[in-house]
Amino acid sequence: MVNTTNHRTAYDDDAAARGGALGLGRPRGPDFLPGASAPPAAPPPGAGVGPAPAAPVAAPRRGRVLLTAALVAAVVGGGAGVAGARLGAEPQRAAPVALPRSTAGPVTVPGGLSGIAAQVLPSVVSVETGGGNGSGFVIDATGHILTNAHVVDGRTQVSVVFDDGRRASAEVVGSDETNDLAVLAVRDATALTPAVLGRSADVAVGDQVLAIGSPLGLQGTVTSGIVSAVDREVPFGGSGAGLTALQTDASINPGNSGGPLVNARGEVIGVNTAILSRRGGGSIGIGFAIPIDRAADVAERIIRN
Known part of the structure; x- marks a missing residue:
């Protein structure tokens, strides 16, 4: 099930840095269980008859194994050299100096992933709260930015960093905890690039x-992937209400919260919000x-009010 902390969805922000009240917790590697040692084999019938078995030979240390392997390789190499001397009549081919490489340059196929990323990145911001970070994206030319409520x-105030490195203070215009959405506003809206909003109904x-x-x-x-499912019911927001979401295998991790999920035309079709993960957190492709469609309606209502 979706990881929750204090009855909240295991959101993919860095709220764990604030003590684990939200989010997936501090990132760590997978848990490994030590392999169980096999029980000793039962003695075969007639055991104890005849001469006593030889004492077990201690396993050589790793360094000794490597050294032995090197010596064997040297002996084999010497034998190969002798064989080569005997077959001196056979011509030997020189190894190629360099493998041929393409000179076509960067891939610039129209509609390629790099083109989509270049189109959308100027609209995406990093949201810094002083206790963690998330993401967001510009939704209009007046300086409104959409992100997650969590x-x-x-x-009431956060900082946003644009793709070109500019930093600005942003006011939290309003939040919708049930839908886990919030709208920010920056005062200086010059040189902003609003993202193109698509239609999630067409996904x-x-x-x-x-x-x-x-x-x-x-x-x-x-990160890239596909839409794995549509209308997947997932508990969002502080109320734990079951709302439908788009499911994707594109890698989403703490800090992706509030960022855009875009289609092959660079149109925003969703707001990245949560992941399903095993113990320890991290993306497993869910x-x-x-x-x-729902996020835009909520954003419009927040801005109007």
Whole structure:
């Protein structure tokens, strides 16, 4: 099931850095169980008859094994040299100096993933709260930014960092805890690039998608995948209400919260929000995004009010 902390979904932000009240906890590696030692084999019938078995030989240390392997290789190599001397009439081919490489340059296929990423990245921001980080994206030319409510976590002021490195203070205009969405506003809206909002109603299973955000604070990270399912019921927000989401195998990790999930035309079709993970956290290829049709309606209501 979806990991929860204090009855909240295991969101993919870095709230764990604030003590684990939200999010997936501090990232760590998988847990390994020591292999169980096999029981000793039962003695065969007639054991104890005849001469006593030889004492077991201690296993050689690793360094000794490596040295033995090297000596064997040297002996084999010497034998090969003798064989080569005897077959001196056979011509020997020189190893190639370098393998041929393509000179075509960067892949610039129209509609390629790199083109989609370049189109959307200027609209994506990193959201810094002082106790963690998340992601967001510009939704209009007046300076409004959409993110998750659990990213701002009740704050009224946060900082946003744009793709070009610019930093700005942003006011939290409002939040919808049930839908886990929040709208920010920056005062200086010059040179902003609003993202193009698509229609999540048109999304089909198997559609190619990109997830863009700042996982673990790594701003501008792009991961790719497909839509794994639509209308997947997942508990969102503090109320734990079961709302439908887009499921994707694009890698989503703490810090991706609030970032866009975009289609092959670079249109935002969802807001990356949560992941399903095993103990210890981290992406296992099951992520969820709030459909943009619902997210846009909530954003419009927050801005109007």
